[in-house]
Amino acid sequence: MTDINLLSQRRAGVLLHITSLPNNNGRGNLGKEAYHFVDFLHNAGIKVWQTLPLGVPHADGSPYQCLSAHAGNPALICLESLKQKGWLQETEQCDMCRADNSFDLHCLIAKAYTGFINLADSQEKQAYLDFCKDKASWLDDFSLFVALRNEFSGQSWSQWPQHLKERETKSITEARRRLGLAIEIIKFEQFIFYSQWMALKTYANERNVLLFGDIPIFVSYDSADVWANRRVFKLDENGEMLVVAGVPPDYFSVTGQRWGNPHYDWKYLKRTRFTWWKKRLESQLEMFDILRIDHFRGFEAAWEIPATEETAINGAWVEAPGKELLTALIKEFGNIPLVAEDLGIITAKVEALRTDFNLPGMKILQFAFGDTAANPYLPHNYERNYVVYTGTHDNDTTLGWFNALNDHDKQRIYHYLGYSQASMPYLLIGTAFSSVANLAIVPMQDILELGSADRMNTPGTTEGNWQWQFSWDQLTEDKVAKLTGLVTMFAR
Template sequence: MDINEDNLLAHRRAGVLLHITSLPNENGSGNLGVEAYNFVDFLHNAGLKVWQTLPLGVPHGDGSPYQCLSAHAGNPGLICLEELKQKGWLQEAGQCDTCETGDDDFLNCLLAKTYTGFENLASVEEKQQYVNFCTNKSNWLDDYALFVALRNEFSQQCWNQWPEPLKERKPAALKEARRRMVSAIEIIKFEQFLFYRQWMALKEYANNKDVLLFGDIPIFVSYDSADVWANRAVFKLDKTGQMSVVAGVPPDYFSVTGQRWGNPHYDWNYLKKSRFAWWNDRLRSQLEMFDILRIDHFRGFEAAWEIPASEDTAINGEWVKAPGHELLAAVKKEFGNIPLVAEDLGIITAEVDQLRTDFNLPGMKILQFAFGDTNSNPYLPHNYDHNCVVYTGTHDNDTTLGWYNALNDHDKQRIYRYLGHPQVSMPYLLIGTAFSSVANLAIVPMQDILELASEDRMNTPGTIEGNWKWQFSWAQLTEAQVTRISEIVKVFSR
């Protein structure tokens, strides 16, 4: 496989959707350590050529990777401490006198110890790599590190609750804060260095094993983020920095009241005047980390659902146009043709389809949405073209087995009738359907390979409890499942 080929999305491939936190780990959520490399080996050995993850940013307290403190920074919680111990930089792992094991303060304490070890033991070359990293990422890293240091100082309060001079980024206040918190800022930058160092090593390993890394970009960013604090002109905010409208989607398959995400909307007039520099910077960071990118909620580039900030639900919003064509033209001018996938689920209009096709971006097909009452359903395989990505389900869906078990007998019979009454059971029936389709790329969640039911789903949209916590163990993966998925890959030339 040549990751420099003209169009990575133009060839038949198959892959797995699994977030890093879902990797096995006896001591907490998954990380960028040995199990990540083991997962690449599993993919390679099975003939699966793509690993799709969820966004890798720094989440808020709810753990959602779609609401992060930065559009650029990586989650320090994904750093493998064991690798730091092996380097000799962390010599007291597991020991922190003032913090509870496993919480954020505990991790921060250990990473601070790692910074001390790095200063004392790192080679000249490694120290220069750190200096180069800070210089190369300074366009976002300086603001992010100061933002996190201040947020920690103010007990995780949102930036709009900070003292006025810091909230308004008065130069004298920022200068004094950088002086006062110089040590804390340095450690936050060092955490990012460690994250990127480990991620890029994993990416190199994966690419050498013929595995592409497939990332996810939420179209909107969190209001409580370094991006909004440092770039208020990019967003629709009033003079005091407050939001009058917030992002979301109207009632749909997932929720009868819609989804009120609460993110700020973009000030597209400002972005047009600045030639979309903020978006190009964001994409540049992600293109360094991933081979393929998905734009979550792509339809927001054509029109986005604006909800009055005073509303508790997403029902009373309106569609407001966005300059998606101009944005994507600016992206193409900056980067050329890049491997972007458009998440075009939900309420999709002819204008959204036209925007996607104008730039030859593959859309998404979800088999769990396919089996309604009409053969014109766009998610039925006979309606696909090559330029799409087919999924059994995504992180927002139930597992395929859970979805199937919840259907009535009539709906189950409709599925088997469409698929020719095969003797294959779920979820491998739907996996085989995805892999046999004409879609260039087929992706299945790891839960489906493991034949897991509803209790193992990753996220239930519209809810805030119990999401983003699922992990698998290698004991769940049988030899029969490995053989089965490998055979499906071979039979359908993926």
């Protein structure tokens, strides 16, 4: 169990999703470039690597809407390591995957599974069996769910035949028999993903780099979690959502954000001693040294929108038992290195929930300069128990944000920051690093001094997101020197 004291020391970190690592095929993976990135962080004195959620996304590619709260994305698997083991032939490729640009590596991993069965030694095969046994509480349902979803051409489970939608015992037993090989291959995918991830985590930790993960507070309706655990969520007798999650109108959208996730039935979760959440956190604590709860304020109260509404405007705040949940999780796991994403509409009750459990909140420098000196995002209002960001994956890059400001706002920022000779975005990076906040995180785009064309996500849109990648030639010696100098100067 990771010690919560990890969050009480001064550190600097970089935000970069695995898919944003360099790769000629258009999507980063857990191969050599990930290890190269750890080396870069270590050499620069950066001690934290924050990623986005690592789950299996839907067609839109969003890592915040996944098929499972536990499973890793097989598209992140490095095929080269499977070739090195001899389980996949060096020349093997899938023309269909290349043609439709889907990066669905399932067909190649299926071939690697055959190689594994024929060539793996007894120790490797035992490791696979141990993995399947250890993860059975979610892996058995997930593997069947994906096999059925593939059989029904990607349809949501709510559109499946009634006997499978309702998980009738006889039908589930028959499906496990009929789809036995497909299920084994899906389990093998997860075994490979977890093996490669844990190897990367070990490599990073040995080089004094901590891995920082992200837990979306809600799960996708079309997921193994909802299909296999319907009582955990607010659904009607037919399994349809009664209400959906989102946020009211805010900084990002005048109509709010209708995320479309199902809400939790907190009464059921309380009766079952939050077992579902305990299992979820157990998976993530194994994979990461530090965790962020996305939309932490949902633990105090969440915005419930009638499922019939097309926007998030006509919703209501509904209380959640956050204190009881966090108490149960701490009792189960001890002190948890947990960061609360406390952005948006934050009430005194939400703040009290965070401080009662001594959880660091978040400060975003791009939000700091629009109001008065009392703006909570201005550095002079920070305390040590915070994580400061120049921006997040949902923000524009710092350079893009700054260039879009008018001259008056730019002057106000320079006035506050002391008319430093540094230019954006390194002026804001230095501000984050110099603050009293224990952890300072910078998106890789800011280190590379990139503009709006290189942002990761634009909230409220569905096109062109989650696709950004960097290349090593963008990381010049000058940029590395500036970053390393700031780490040293501000004792990060």
